[in-house]
Amino acid sequence: MIYIYNCYGGTHSSILAIAYHLEILDETREPTKDEILNLPNFNKLVYGNRGELFYYGTDKCGNKVYAVGRGGSKVLIPGLYNLASMLHKQNLLNEKIIFSNTSATVPLPMTFGGVFSRWLKLDFIGVPLLIKGAKQSYKNIIKLVNQTKKISNENKSNVIILDNNEFKS
Template sequence: MIYIYNDFGGTHTTSMAAAYHLQLLKPGKLTKKEILSVPYFNQLTKKDTGHILYHGTDDEGHPVYTIGRRNSKYVVPALTDLSGILLNRYGQEEKIIISNTSPTVPPMMTAGGFFSRELKIDWIGVPLLVKGAKQCHGLIQHLVEETKHVAASSPEQVVVLENKKYQYKMGKKDIFWK
């Protein structure tokens, strides 16, 4: 199985999802230091868009990647088609799971990413990103667990999870996905 987490910039929720998937982050409250030490967290720029970044291999031997897609609605369909082509061409039995982390992004993280990555004003952006990460870490953990569950149970070789929000309320622990 190959996991690819994706979102707009590929540097915040995707990096956290990869870190949870690889057990680099543990469940529970996160400190600022833990958040800022996540590989690639708040480190990517526009020029990194579309590049598939390797984060590591999980405890079951599955590689975990991330990609930032910006506003392009074509990245995920291209990844899906290319995955299918390669799997068919080389007769692989591998599964490829493409999971969207965008539904976990709170407004605080969006603002922080804009200030830090777009405007290069880290003294405003980074505190907002840390606060946003603390708000959404439970959602990201849940998304990773759901991604693993769907990956294990789906008969499809290429699975795209949009993870659209059904209910998302700040401060609530109840999380539902369509």
């Protein structure tokens, strides 16, 4: 199975989701500032990375875990869904793929932190807001990851898109 977590930039909430999915972060407690900042690609991707799939590892069940930033695109994830569905129909792909949107978990501090840090290059304002947002949202992100895993195991479809709107901050 392939998990693809997605959010606006692919560098904040999706990275946190991947960290919990791959058990890089301990889900029994709030992450520390250093743990957050040391995550692979946390707050490091730029506009040109949108649409690029990044592989982060294999989970304990042997599933591959990726992230993608979709920017403001409303067609990227449906397009990838259609591509994966077509490959399944032609027997060119036999792995189940689940797209899980992490954007609903993003609280206001993380939104503003991303704007200040990634867009305006003002890390001294943005990074503390990102840390605050990551700490504020970690329980919702853990719930999202656990629900993503549960649905992927229960749903028999070959390709699944999860909007996860029930996790709105």
